[in-house]
Amino acid sequence: MAFLIGAQKSGTTFLFDQLVARHPHIIGRTWNDTGTPFMKKEAHFFSRVPLLEKDFLEYTSSFAASGDINSQNFTFLDATPDYMQIASAPCRISSLVPEAKIIVVLRDPVLRAFSHWNMNQKLQLRPLVKKFDEEVRIEIEGLRKNGCSFESDAFTATESHKDSSYSRTGSSWNKCFKCKFECGLYSAGDKKDHSKDSPLRRKSVEMSCSESLFSIHGIVRRGFHAEQLHWWLQHLRPDQFLILQYEQLKLSANETLERVVKHLGLDPSLISKDPLKSLQEKPSVYASTKWELPTGGWSIPADNATKQKCMQTFKYLRNFYAPANDRLEQLLNSLGMA
Structure with missing residues (x-):
């Protein structure tokens, strides 16, 4: 099984659509709430609490509708950027x-x-999205305030750490967002009886505990990629990861x-030659606003004053993210993935 875990607003929908549409052995979850089955991108299964045994059976059965879940010929793909x-x-x-x-x-x-902010305001999410700055x-x-801006700590990864954990100082992703973390197969979670709920309708961990x-x-x-990947690498081997750049996907989609x-581990010769043939999810509806963004959610506000503030915020964010980007480069270099 495979997981496309993010990052959000980095082309994951395009990549998922292309994979399930153009390769016969890559299968997404089958969803059918309108009478017409389609392959749905995001399960959000592993970000839900609690997780019960029946939940995992429901999760796997949504893939089994498209193919034998035990077959070695298929790769079942869960593309949830939240993970x-x-x-x-x-x-x-x-x-x-x-x-x-x-x-x-x-x-x-x-x-x-910026793309994330723009999408949120178009969807009119609650609470209402403020101006970008x-x-x-x-x-x-x-x-x-919570010691989680990752502005001063750094990786000390060395060549010897390639196949093991990384030595580092300061806050870790799990330390900062520990309210999201319950390291177990299934969790009792909150006190509410969820036995009759669908796990795919339940609140995510993020929504239930970090909003305070x-x-x-x-x-x-969501832009602290080094911290996020470092945490993932505590649980899975480096060779299980393929790390891509958004620009690669945009400029060289077929090669990517x-x-x-x-x-x-699949045969690339089976990829369909039609790059435009992709499966699209039906438009979702949030706050009575259809999610139909042909530009991919990128539309800079029209008035000059707002544009100027956006540009100033861009500059501020570039300085803010500079240490995090350096750590990401160090991490990818240590893994031979730069």
Whole structure:
């Protein structure tokens, strides 16, 4: 089984659509709530609490509708970008699927943050999204207050650490977001009786416990890719990961698709030659606003004053993320993945 874990707003929907549409042995979950079956991208299964045995059976049965879950000929793909920043996800996945293949697409965290903010405001999420500069300022203040801005600590990874854990100082991803982390196969979670609930309708760990400490929208914290990957690497081997760049996917989609298929141990010659044939999820509806963003969620506000503030915030974020980006480069270099 394979997991496309993020990062959000880094081309994961495009990559998922291309994989399940163009390779016959890559299977997503089958969803059928409109009478017409389609392959649905995001399960959010491993970010839900609690997890019960019946939940895992429901989760696997949604893949079995598309193919034999025990078949070695298929790779079943769960593409949930939320997993990358949910501290409990790698522990749960490594417990249930210890040989899982992990796919990661990374993007410039500043551009990712802006795209994330723009999507949230278009979806009219609750609580309502503030202006970009305000969202950034408020979230960074909260991260600093809780010692989770990752501005001073650094990796000390060396060549000898390639196949083991990394020595580092300061806060870790799990230490900062420990309220999200319950390292177990199944968790009792809260006191509410969830035995009759579908796990796919339940609140995620993020929504249920971190909103009191950090910004609920999380446009800044999702950009700490080094910290997130370092935590994932405590639970899974480096050779289980394929780490891609958003720019690679955008400029060389077919070549990137081949790399992913090879990483999954499948035959790249079976990839369909039609790059435009992709499966799309039906438009979702949030706050009576259809999620139909042909531009991929990128539309800079029109007035000059707002543009200027956005540019100033971009510059501020670039300085803020500079240490984190250096750590990411160190981590990828130590793994031979730069």
